[in-house]
Amino acid sequence: MEIQELIKKQAIETDSKIVLLVMDGLGGLPVGPQFKTELEMAKKPNMDKLAMEGALGLADPVARGITPGSGPGHLGLFGYDPIKFLIGRGVLEALGIDFPLKIGDVAIRLNLCTVDGQGLVTDRRAGRISTELNAKLCEKIKARVKISGAEYFLEPVREHRAALVFRAKGLGDKIADSDPQVVGKEPLLMVGEDEASRKTVRLVDEFLAQAKPILKEEKPANMILFRGFAAFQEYPQFNDIYKLKACAIAQYPMYRGLARLVGMEVLEVGAEMDDLFSVLKENWSKYNFFFVHIKKTDSAGEDGDWARKVEVIQAVDKQIPKAVKLKPEVLVITGDHSTPSRLKAHSWHPVPVLLWSKNIRPDLAREFGERSCSQGGLGRFKMKYLMGLAMANALKLEKFGA
Amino acid sequence: MEIQELIKKQAIETDSKIVLLVMDGLGGLPVGPQFKTELEMAKKPNMDKLAMEGALGLADPVARGITPGSGPGHLGLFGYDPIKFLIGRGVLEALGIDFPLKIGDVAIRLNLCTVDGQGLVTDRRAGRISTELNAKLCEKIKARVKISGAEYFLEPVREHRAALVFRAKGLGDKIADSDPQVVGKEPLLMVGEDEASRKTVRLVDEFLAQAKPILKEEKPANMILFRGFAAFQEYPQFNDIYKLKACAIAQYPMYRGLARLVGMEVLEVGAEMDDLFSVLKENWSKYNFFFVHIKKTDSAGEDGDWARKVEVIQAVDKQIPKAVKLKPEVLVITGDHSTPSRLKAHSWHPVPVLLWSKNIRPDLAREFGERSCSQGGLGRFKMKYLMGLAMANALKLEKFGA
Numbered sequence: 001m002e003i004q005e006l007i008k009k010q011a012i013e014t015d016s017k018i019v020l021l022v023m024d025g026l027g028g029l030p031v032g033p034q035f036k037t038e039l040e041m042a043k044k045p046n047m048d049k050l051a052m053e054g055a056l057g058l059a060d061p062v063a064r065g066i067t068p069g070s071g072p073g074h075l076g077l078f079g080y081d082p083i084k085f086l087i088g089r090g091v092l093e094a095l096g097i098d099f100p101l102k103i104g105d106v107a108i109r110l111n112l113c114t115v116d117g118q119g120l121v122t123d124r125r126a127g128r129i130s131t132e133l134n135a136k137l138c139e140k141i142k143a144r145v146k147i148s149g150a151e152y153f154l155e156p157v158r159e160h161r162a163a164l165v166f167r168a169k170g171l172g173d174k175i176a177d178s179d180p181q182v183v184g185k186e187p188l189l190m191v192g193e194d195e196a197s198r199k200t201v202r203l204v205d206e207f208l209a210q211a212k213p214i215l216k217e218e219k220p221a222n223m224i225l226f227r228g229f230a231a232f233q234e235y236p237q238f239n240d241i242y243k244l245k246a247c248a249i250a251q252y253p254m255y256r257g258l259a260r261l262v263g264m265e266v267l268e269v270g271a272e273m274d275d276l277f278s279v280l281k282e283n284w285s286k287y288n289f290f291f292v293h294i295k296k297t298d299s300a301g302e303d304g305d306w307a308r309k310v311e312v313i314q315a316v317d318k319q320i321p322k323a324v325k326l327k328p329e330v331l332v333i334t335g336d337h338s339t340p341s342r343l344k345a346h347s348w349h350p351v352p353v354l355l356w357s358k359n360i361r362p363d364l365a366r367e368f369g370e371r372s373c374s375q376g377g378l379g380r381f382k383m384k385y386l387m388g389l390a391m392a393n394a395l396k397l398e399k400f401g402a
Numbered sequence: 403m404e405i406q407e408l409i410k411k412q413a414i415e416t417d418s419k420i421v422l423l424v425m426d427g428l429g430g431l432p433v434g435p436q437f438k439t440e441l442e443m444a445k446k447p448n449m450d451k452l453a454m455e456g457a458l459g460l461a462d463p464v465a466r467g468i469t470p471g472s473g474p475g476h477l478g479l480f481g482y483d484p485i486k487f488l489i490g491r492g493v494l495e496a497l498g499i500d501f502p503l504k505i506g507d508v509a510i511r512l513n514l515c516t517v518d519g520q521g522l523v524t525d526r527r528a529g530r531i532s533t534e535l536n537a538k539l540c541e542k543i544k545a546r547v548k549i550s551g552a553e554y555f556l557e558p559v560r561e562h563r564a565a566l567v568f569r570a571k572g573l574g575d576k577i578a579d580s581d582p583q584v585v586g587k588e589p590l591l592m593v594g595e596d597e598a599s600r601k602t603v604r605l606v607d608e609f610l611a612q613a614k615p616i617l618k619e620e621k622p623a624n625m626i627l628f629r630g631f632a633a634f635q636e637y638p639q640f641n642d643i644y645k646l647k648a649c650a651i652a653q654y655p656m657y658r659g660l661a662r663l664v665g666m667e668v669l670e671v672g673a674e675m676d677d678l679f680s681v682l683k684e685n686w687s688k689y690n691f692f693f694v695h696i697k698k699t700d701s702a703g704e705d706g707d708w709a710r711k712v713e714v715i716q717a718v719d720k721q722i723p724k725a726v727k728l729k730p731e732v733l734v735i736t737g738d739h740s741t742p743s744r745l746k747a748h749s750w751h752p753v754p755v756l757l758w759s760k761n762i763r764p765d766l767a768r769e770f771g772e773r774s775c776s777q778g779g780l781g782r783f784k785m786k787y788l789m790g791l792a793m794a795n796a797l798k799l800e801k802f803g804a
Binding site: 027029030035037058062063064065066067068069070071072082083086087089092093228340343345346347348349350370371374375379380 | 403405408409412761763764765766777778779781782783787789790791792793794799800801802803804
């Protein structure tokens, strides 16, 4: 039995509260003369105090050696097996702009691109046009393209990327990208692998036939490539599984989307670090599970900016007392994956986990860091087990068997 | 999804190089006044330096508590689930003499034995006759036994043991041994569980009917027992799964055979320790995965010779700079199982693993040994996950999910 199914059987409803504080891309690699990771270097007296009182561990979001995207990373945090519940790229793109997908929708990533007089692709990203131009082109297309037999939604994302969603009955997503991946070739014909997918292809072909003349005279974005076809499927709902009333406090659309995907209520929040914790406080009485998401650790890591990642962690640390003051039964501080600034990318390295609760069995750790986590009392585990640990420490799981 | 299938999906072809250095039976148990294992006792400054820069862990070849044979041990190292991909004993015997098995062949272990006038087994191993006498008897049999409808191959192995291979279409291997396991009984009748296996039994019965009169007057080996019927099946090929160009540098036939089984190219190599590393250097530009196998650690362990095992490890350590000088992206030093000299046998104890790469997250280890490995940053894992870790650190795995 999957751990999540087991937890579902044992879960009971209680008033105890869990805070899951996710610093995106938290895990790092050591650099510099002191050879410390970003987390090890950061001055974070509040987290270190929690580390002393709580317990540490290292978690693999998917499996040892596997580098997770944001989708699998968060599914793991929410207790879903990220291999079993894969999120298609088109769906993730739509989630990333807060698009309210419905079950059965097929979402597609759309690249505005450049083709020459012969229709051969000369730039797969149309020179990364501005998001403003992208938005104008999307408006033009939406004003004139009419598809019968289906609703469609077209939303600009960033630079040359947009999200296209078709809504109709019986649509499939077994369709390969039309992106030829190299320049000098025509866009590929789209072919559906089954009847439902062929129905989607007919809609996309119709969309393209109408959009093509609209874009023809545009420069440089005069054509469209379709990628990452993905039907939006129903996910087992977080609140049903865990008998929780969960909310998400996240500033970036993708993470709001991922939380919405599993049925969390997504709260409005301002753009500052302070705002996350104000919203947490304001909503304290209304929920008993709080997913708080901090993006800037990951952004700094992706930019290869070790010092900035250290600063973000220090800034988060200053907010910690606000969460502690609310007296959650369980406070978890972790990440969805590692983004070492040395690699400027997501990585496979396991993620530091701090679990603080008065019911935890404490370990010998004195501070929160990758190396102390590797010696921690929680040991090494797959991230999908974290929810069970949080639930157990919040006394929300019944005894298994007599 | 099995980890190997997942890795196959994420694997990309790159030029980066991985060296997997296997000291057979590496893991040990502490003895003597200093109470150190062979690995802990050995003076091995080169490995200890790699341990400081890299990360350590402990791996279970099959599962906790399970003592692996050489087949499962190596399958685990190569990333195959050794429970799913079991290698039959007959096949292992044939691999062990470098016999070029083809898919569909049925391989059988054959014991020359002694029977009395009534046909009752009096010695299941014919007093462990010399390998020379064994070879002579095999020659005699081969010269006179003719089987119609199938090719057969008979090769002496060691002492009383030989390998018998039948090659024909539609042969099965669901046949119990004819070895009665105790003296004073007749060899058991062989019965095939299905039609294909009955076809094999008819061939073996025919073989025995012709061989019996040839052996009748021999002393002490005047009869044959058949054991470990095993059809040679196709294995998923290593290079296909990992998108690697792999070679094996191994001096002992069984390990060459195991490497060939998964499709590695098996290189010619002399009998000395130096030869292994010369061949590594000579072939450096031709491959990007190098399986280097050292047998003598295991032999010393099996002989219960603690001091000799220490010496072998020290001798390997002197060679390490040759491998480091080639600048592999990933260098793994480990074993296929433990062979503590105190037990004079393979054991279930987990195997020390050292993974060195510039992309590794270092741990606190200062030296390579069982106890430092138990505190290492790689943690405790099933050996089948090692290939994913090596691939990840060589930047040969794409991100999973968006």
